[in-house]
Amino acid sequence: MPGQSFNELLENVHLRLKDPAPQMNFDVIVIGMGSMGSSACYYLAKQGFKVLGLEQFDIPHSYGSHTGQSRLIRKAYGEDTRYVPLLQKAYKNWKELEEETGEQVYFQTGLAYFGSRENPFFETIRQSAQDYDIQLNQLTSEESKKQFPQFNLPDGHQKLFEPDAGFLTSERCILLYIRQALSKGAVIRTNEKVTDWRYAQGMVNVKTTAGNYSAKKLIITTGAWAGKTVPEWSDLFxxxxxxxxxVEPKNPESFRLGSLPCWYMEENGFDFYGFPMLEQEIFGGPAGLKVALHYPGMKVSDPDQVDRHTGSSDEKVLIDFLEKYLPGSYSRTVELKTCLYTYSPDENFVIDHLPGFDGNVIFSGGFSGHGFKFASAVGELLAEMAESGKTSPAAAFLAGNRFK
Ligand SMILES: Cc1cc2nc3c(=O)[nH]c(=O)nc-3n(C[C@H](O)[C@H](O)[C@H](O)COP(=O)(O)OP(=O)(O)OC[C@H]3O[C@@H](n4cnc5c(N)ncnc54)[C@H](O)[C@@H]3O)c2cc1C
Incomplete structure (x- = not known):
């Protein structure tokens, strides 16, 4: 279990973020202290770089892609088998963060996958498991009923269970990376938005709402704001x-951490997923059983102008699903939250040096709806790219020039 309550950790980090030293020159500047940027700052500070992290809001916050307490982590990857080496690195690095901080961030609940026979996602899950020797259990209907009595499954569905999967405490992970980066000498400035950056004569100059900074290298990890930070790519994402x-279940005991695994279910081409109920004090809010639909939502033309109101149409599809497939899981809605996905044209991530800046400007983005679990590996990768000027072979398939 995590050591500090969520609010204690938050307060502790916010105290350390107060009044950062007024320095202007750095080895590396990282824009965006969310999922990837907080991890990059940590690895850069650990490698001895003089690093500045800039965030336009508080850390963490609800306007980007990391809000909402938890994120699934799994290794038998259904999106593409090429992600598995990065995932192996990510698992190792999350464990190292736990060892260094004494805080648990990965909760191994296992992940139950349910879906129709034709679903190609399941084929790739099996392929990843086979290629990389990942444990994946194929369950019969009886086994699945016994193991997961909470679910009322359609007869013909495939049922798989990946034991070494579960969830990460996303906001805690970010806070811990920030806390560790600060303790290793990083300077982190919050509520300071980058309004412009320029590259000239081997130096990057960054302008914010509060000042100007310079560095030898720049790392851009601005999530949904990627198109605004890299104007050449404004149409790419x-x-x-x-x-x-x-939601609050009728019968909470069946849905708590320890009783319910993380789960994913495809129904008529729509992918629903969910988590066990977590204690708000430890994990941060909201309280209740978390459920979501992994399907591209309404297109957003400007991440600064998102409709954050949620209404009955947002809620209905989720409640209908719960009432049909997880009987007893719904008595009332506790809270609805919005969050942003950022897609590249082929829906894979982009991790690369930006062309035209002598290898001194590094970009990571397009993490869509499945990027968080990689943050521990991506942060290290970005720090290595800043040091060596080279891209790791494990991330070669994510190079930006594939869109030329
Ligand atoms: C609803 C939902 C569910 C998800 N579920 C999962 C899951 O189960 N498993 C999983 O692995 N992934 C999941 N994801 C995906 C994952 O959360 C994202 O891929 C990941 O958080 C993206 O990280 P990021 O660093 O690119 O963006 P963010 O974490 O949003 O960080 C970007 C940061 O840059 C800052 N920024 C932007 N512009 C500026 C500027 N000009 N100046 C200063 N700061 C700036 C932003 O404020 C923000 O803090 C989910 C995402 C959503 C929305």
């Missing part, structure tokens, strides 16, 4: 508004 729901 597509941002969508997603909705997460927390």
């Amino acid at each position: 597509r941002v969508t508004r997603q909705v997460l729901a927390w």
